[in-house]
Amino acid sequence: MKRWLLGLLVIIPAMLGGLLAAAFWLEWLPDPVVYVRADLGTIAVILGLLLTFVLGVEWVRWLRDYYRQQDFVARLQSDSVNERHEFLRRLDHELKNPVMAMRAGLANLNGTTLNPSQREIVGSVEDQTLRLSRFLADLRKLAELKTRLLESAPVDMSDLLREVISVAEERPEAEGRKLTLSLPQVPWPLSPVAGDRDLLFLLFHNLIDNALKFTQPGNTIELRAFEDRSKVVVEVADTGAGIPEEEAPLIWDELYRGEGARGIPGSGIGLALVRAIAERHNGEVFLRSRVGQGTVFSLRLPIYQK
Numbered sequence: 001m002k003r004w005l006l007g008l009l010v011i012i013p014a015m016l017g018g019l020l021a022a023a024f025w026l027e028w029l030p031d032p033v034v035y036v037r038a039d040l041g042t043i044a045v046i047l048g049l050l051l052t053f054v055l056g057v058e059w060v061r062w063l064r065d066y067y068r069q070q071d072f073v074a075r076l077q078s079d080s081v082n083e084r085h086e087f088l089r090r091l092d093h094e095l096k097n098p099v100m101a102m103r104a105g106l107a108n109l110n111g112t113t114l115n116p117s118q119r120e121i122v123g124s125v126e127d128q129t130l131r132l133s134r135f136l137a138d139l140r141k142l143a144e145l146k147t148r149l150l151e152s153a154p155v156d157m158s159d160l161l162r163e164v165i166s167v168a169e170e171r172p173e174a175e176g177r178k179l180t181l182s183l184p185q186v187p188w189p190l191s192p193v194a195g196d197r198d199l200l201f202l203l204f205h206n207l208i209d210n211a212l213k214f215t216q217p218g219n220t221i222e223l224r225a226f227e228d229r230s231k232v233v234v235e236v237a238d239t240g241a242g243i244p245e246e247e248a249p250l251i252w253d254e255l256y257r258g259e260g261a262r263g264i265p266g267s268g269i270g271l272a273l274v275r276a277i278a279e280r281h282n283g284e285v286f287l288r289s290r291v292g293q294g295t296v297f298s299l300r301l302p303i304y305q306k
Contacts, residue, residue, distance in 0.1 A: 102129050138269035141202070142254065145276045154192035154304040155200055157225060157232055158183050164204045165223055168212065176217025179208075182224035190225055193232050194304040195281045203277040206270040207236040207297050213264050214295070215240035231300045242291040251287070274299075 106126045114122060165181045168174055184190055193200075204223070211221045215238050225234045243251065247258045252275045255268040274297075278285045282302055289295040 103133070138273060142269060142273055142276060145199075145273075145280055148280075150199070150280055151196045152194050153197070155195050155197045156192055157234070158190045160197065160201060161204065161223055161225060161234065164201060164208060167205065168208045168221075171212065173212040177212065177215055178220040180220065180222045182222065184226055191227060191232060192304040193281070193301040195301070199277045200281070200301075203274050203299070204234065204236070206274050207299075210270055210297075211236055211238040211240065211295070214238070219294075227303070228300070230303050232303055234299045234301070235296055237294065237296040239294040242293055242295055243287070243289040244291055245289075248287055248289065 103126075106122060106129060109122050110126075161181060161183065165179055169179055208221065208223065215221060219239045221239075222237045223234070224237070225232060227233070243258070250256050251258065251271050253268075254272045256272075257268045275285055278299055278301075284300045286298045286300075287295070288298070
């Protein structure tokens with residue numbers, strides 16, 4: 001149908017032109033020569049209007065193609081995110097029962113008489129099973145973040161960050177490292193942010209956990225916060241190994257483990273959770289790092305509005 005209409009659009013003007021030419025040639029119509037008189041200003045205006053029309057048509061076409069392309073890319077990105085979350089959800093579902101069975105079996109073994117060698121093997125398997133359980137818990141949190149209803153209540157950031165530091169200082173990994181907290185006191189304390197306190201605690205806990213993993217005894221980890229117009233900015237800075245520039249865009253991806261992470265316990269989920277929680281709170285997270293000098297993670301969250 002479309003080809004037939006297109007054919008008519010091409011043929012009809014040609015037929016009309018042919019009929020007019022024949023009519024002039026057979027002198028059925030008066031002199032075909034048309035004389036037009038116009039001053040240069042009028043001609044310039046007409047040509048300008050024609051040029052504007054042509055350029056306008058091309059601009060509209062370009063905009064239409066551009067927005068179609070942007071919409072296509074957005075759909076691809078959305079589909080990719082949905083597929084990743086569905087994969088994580090199914091992975092958690094498929095592994096949860098086998099891991100629980102393994103832990104139950106190990107508990108039964110611990111209740112029997114084992115020689116030192118056997119007990120060491122069972123202990124090693126138990127450690128790895130616990131690590132897998134924590135990994136599945138992180139997967140579950142990441143998969144649920146997209147659909148979870150967030151509690152939008154005022155969160156006292158000063159109180160929250162003090163708790164984060166207090167918990168971090170009790171961890172064995174903190175031994176030998178200097179952990180500091182810097183909060184504004186005057187002329188006013190830090191403003192609250194709107195959000196889910198438990199999720200925000202998890203966010204900063206993961207950032208501190210990451211800093212503890214990639215620093216050595218003698219290094220410093222600083223948690224600091226301040227206000228910047230309508231945002232609360234929280235930074236986790238360390239004097240650790242730093243992150244290579246080529247790895248910086250990849251660290252937010254699920255399950256990504258950089259070259260410097262070899263031999264360091266972790267699942268590759270922690271920073272993906274950080275970004276997901278920040279986005280659910282209408283926040284932004286940024287990274288600055290220099291290899292051999294250290295790393296700074298900066299989080300910007302909207303101040304709570306009554």
